[in-house]
Amino acid sequence: MIDRRHAVxxxxxxxxxxxxxxxxxxxxxxQRGGFWVELGLGPSVALVSCKGCDDPTADGAGSGYLRLGGxxxxxxxxxxxIATHSTDVFTPVAPGEAGRVEISNLSAVVxxxxxxxxxxVKGGVGAVDGRVSVEPEGEMPVAARETGVSLxxxxxxxxxxxxxxxxxxxxxxxxSALGDVVLASRRVEDIIATTYGLTLGLTLR
Amino acid sequence: xxxxxxxxxxxxxxxxHGEARGDTVPAGGSDDDARPLLAVSEALIVNVAVNRFDALxxxxxxxxxxxxxxxxxxxxxxxxxxxxxxxxxxxxPYHGSLYFNAGRSNGLSFWESMPVVFLGSWTWEHLxxxxxxxxxxxxxxxxxxxxxxxxxxxxxxxxxxxxxxxxARLLREVAALPLDPVGGLxxxxxxxxxxxxxxxxxxxxxxxxxxxxxxxxAVADSGFVxxxxxxxxxxxxxxxxxxxxPFLKPYAAPFDVFxxxxxxxxxxxxxxxxxxxxxxxxxxxxxxxxxxxxxxxxRLDYIKNPAHRFGAQSVEAGVYSxxxxxxxxxxxxxxxxxxxxxxxxxxPFAGVGERVYDFGPGVGFRLEAxxxxxxxxxxxxxxxxxxxxxxxxxxxxxxxxxxxFELSLPVAARLGVGLQLxxxxxxxxxxxxxxELREFPQVRLFLEWTGAILPGLVHD
Numbered sequence: 001m002i003d004r005r006h007a008v009x010x011x012x013x014x015x016x017x018x019x020x021x022x023x024x025x026x027x028x029x030x031q032r033g034g035f036w037v038e039l040g041l042g043p044s045v046a047l048v049s050c051k052g053c054d055d056p057t058a059d060g061a062g063s064g065y066l067r068l069g070g071x072x073x074x075x076x077x078x079x080x081x082i083a084t085h086s087t088d089v090f091t092p093v094a095p096g097e098a099g100r101v102e103i104s105n106l107s108a109v110v111x112x113x114x115x116x117x118x119x120x121v122k123g124g125v126g127a128v129d130g131r132v133s134v135e136p137e138g139e140m141p142v143a144a145r146e147t148g149v150s151l152x153x154x155x156x157x158x159x160x161x162x163x164x165x166x167x168x169x170x171x172x173x174x175x176s177a178l179g180d181v182v183l184a185s186r187r188v189e190d191i192i193a194t195t196y197g198l199t200l201g202l203t204l205r
Numbered sequence: 206x207x208x209x210x211x212x213x214x215x216x217x218x219x220x221x222h223g224e225a226r227g228d229t230v231p232a233g234g235s236d237d238d239a240r241p242l243l244a245v246s247e248a249l250i251v252n253v254a255v256n257r258f259d260a261l262x263x264x265x266x267x268x269x270x271x272x273x274x275x276x277x278x279x280x281x282x283x284x285x286x287x288x289x290x291x292x293x294x295x296x297x298p299y300h301g302s303l304y305f306n307a308g309r310s311n312g313l314s315f316w317e318s319m320p321v322v323f324l325g326s327w328t329w330e331h332l333x334x335x336x337x338x339x340x341x342x343x344x345x346x347x348x349x350x351x352x353x354x355x356x357x358x359x360x361x362x363x364x365x366x367x368x369x370x371x372x373a374r375l376l377r378e379v380a381a382l383p384l385d386p387v388g389g390l391x392x393x394x395x396x397x398x399x400x401x402x403x404x405x406x407x408x409x410x411x412x413x414x415x416x417x418x419x420x421x422x423a424v425a426d427s428g429f430v431x432x433x434x435x436x437x438x439x440x441x442x443x444x445x446x447x448x449x450x451p452f453l454k455p456y457a458a459p460f461d462v463f464x465x466x467x468x469x470x471x472x473x474x475x476x477x478x479x480x481x482x483x484x485x486x487x488x489x490x491x492x493x494x495x496x497x498x499x500x501x502x503x504r505l506d507y508i509k510n511p512a513h514r515f516g517a518q519s520v521e522a523g524v525y526s527x528x529x530x531x532x533x534x535x536x537x538x539x540x541x542x543x544x545x546x547x548x549x550x551x552x553p554f555a556g557v558g559e560r561v562y563d564f565g566p567g568v569g570f571r572l573e574a575x576x577x578x579x580x581x582x583x584x585x586x587x588x589x590x591x592x593x594x595x596x597x598x599x600x601x602x603x604x605x606x607x608x609x610f611e612l613s614l615p616v617a618a619r620l621g622v623g624l625q626l627x628x629x630x631x632x633x634x635x636x637x638x639x640x641e642l643r644e645f646p647q648v649r650l651f652l653e654w655t656g657a658i659l660p661g662l663v664h665d
Contacts, residue, residue: 049282076316114241121320148596149566179596190597192283
């Protein structure tokens with residue numbers, strides 16, 4: 001099931017990339033100028049893997065982001081993005097346990113609008129703060145925090161509804177490398193959470 | 206090295222100085238329009254070509270991929286791999302440079318070529334190997350590919366000469382191929398190997414300093430279990446290229462100013478240093494008297510010798526200063542703080558499985574001071590420290606400090622002797638074992654040749 005979701009997400013990203021119109025001259029018209037701020041929210045799927053986890057779990061999650069920045073070139077934007085995600089199940093949870101992963105990413109992002117159609121590509125890198133918690137059946141929950149490094153990529157369309165306001169639909173992935181997390185006597189190594197999200201955004205520019 | 210020299214020769218021509226400004230136009234050839242779809246297609250073709258080469262020529266089993274492997278790779282997701290240091294920290298950035306230059310040679314700018322690199326790497330990691338996609342490869346191919354790609358693109362452009370004809374033209378085009386194979390093949394297919402045209406603006410850095418050195422090196426290791434030093438010696442060749450000068454060239458485009466050091470020690474680790482620092486963005490603070498310029502740089506570090514290994518993809522922000530001492534002399538300083546996007550270093554108990562080094566992000570700073578005369582540095586002091594937090598490998602945080610003293614003494618017109626004393630110190634703080642400190646002093650003695658063009662650095 002989940003491999004199909006990932007395959008569809010990947011195929012969608014490639015299609016978005018490859019089917020946008022090739023006229024580039026008009027791309028020099030800035031989609032945004034000067035300072036801009038953007039807020040987005042939507043459903044996502046989170047895949048949490050770790051060392052020795054042969055069958056990483058994936059589950060539905062929620063993602064949201066706040067992004068703000070400025071214009072570097074007419075078709076290139078630079079900004080900061082704060083994104084948060086949470087999912088209820090993760091890989092090292094034993095039978096009878098409930099687990100939860102909450103992740104916050106702070107990333108420097110580059111947005112590129114190669115054409116004037118409103119099509120945007122996003123890439124970014126930054127830090128991640130993750131909280132992993134496990135609640136064994138009938139016992140008190142144990143939780144641990146860890147920081148690491150993250151990447152984010154995405155693509156989507158932005159549609160102007162006013163001179164200073166736009167809405168967007170974006171598909172994005174956040175790859176969050178948390179490293180090792182110690183949960184009571186258990187050490188879970190090399191946790192990597194990959195979130196695929198579809199978000200609806202509102203941009204003020 | 207020959208390519209570097211040839212390229213340097215190509216930039217000496219003073220008639221081209223006027224081209225050094227305003228190189229914001231992407232250069233993929235003299236008459237290129239941007240072709241993003243072709244760039245992406247070529248990045249994917251690079252993947253197929255590398256996969257088939259590895260399968261058919263090198264016989265690697267992990268290249269024999271099919272739908273089952275692809276499905277598994279998407280289902281299991283990212284992991285940290287256990288591959289060798291050189292492959293992960295040097296070969297992958299070079300691989301990434303192929304993707305990047307698919308973008309650059311199709312008319313995309315630096316920023317526009319970045320997503321091509323990451324798309325190329327992402328598709329390779331998921332579809333090009335039977336192994337699970339490797340997150341460290343993705344980092345190194347992506348960020349390293351951008352840094353190495355832009356440097357190789359600019360060096361390739363400097364080696365080529367659109368105005369040359371005949372054998373000299375062919376020689377330059379062939380010499381540029383190892384630097385920028387994708388760009389070279391694109392030019393061949395477009396008939397640009399022989400077409401006479403004007404050179405792109407970015408061909409000329411405005412100024413450059415190239416120092417080529419040959420000599421010997423001794424590296425010591427303070428030892429791990431006991432305090433006995435081990436010392437290894439080897440012949441060593443070193444090239445320093447400073448392409449552009451932040452005080453002669455106001456910021457126009459990423460990597461319009463960059464510096465590269467490459468060091469090769471036959472029998473002592475082969476290519477054991479490859480350091481790149483390129484200006485991503487900058488602006489002048491003061492252009493009269495003492496000069497100051499703010500810069501945001503991207504860095505690629507690769508150090509691998511018999512004593513230690515360290516590699517990183519980083520960004521740094523800080524100030525270049527040139528303090529005027531006399532009409533021809535100055536003290537040049539650099540003060541930068543930075544973030545290591547992902548670093549790698551070896552240490553006892555580091556790594557996981559077959560890998561003997563840790564991966565992690567970090568922060569750091571570096572200071573540099575040089576005494577220069579007529580724009581050439583004769584004495585340089587460098588100091589740098591990096592903190593890395595392991596996210597794959599030992600449960601540890603590492604502090605790495607690097608310092609060096611470098612002296613260049615001119616003997617004849619362009620010839621001189623060089624002495625370099627370097628020091629590498631690593632303190633590893635483990636969660637589950639005692640701290641470990643290790644030191645690696647290094648001595649290098651060289652004969653050196655200097656080629657440079659530095660207009661405007663003599664005060665009136």
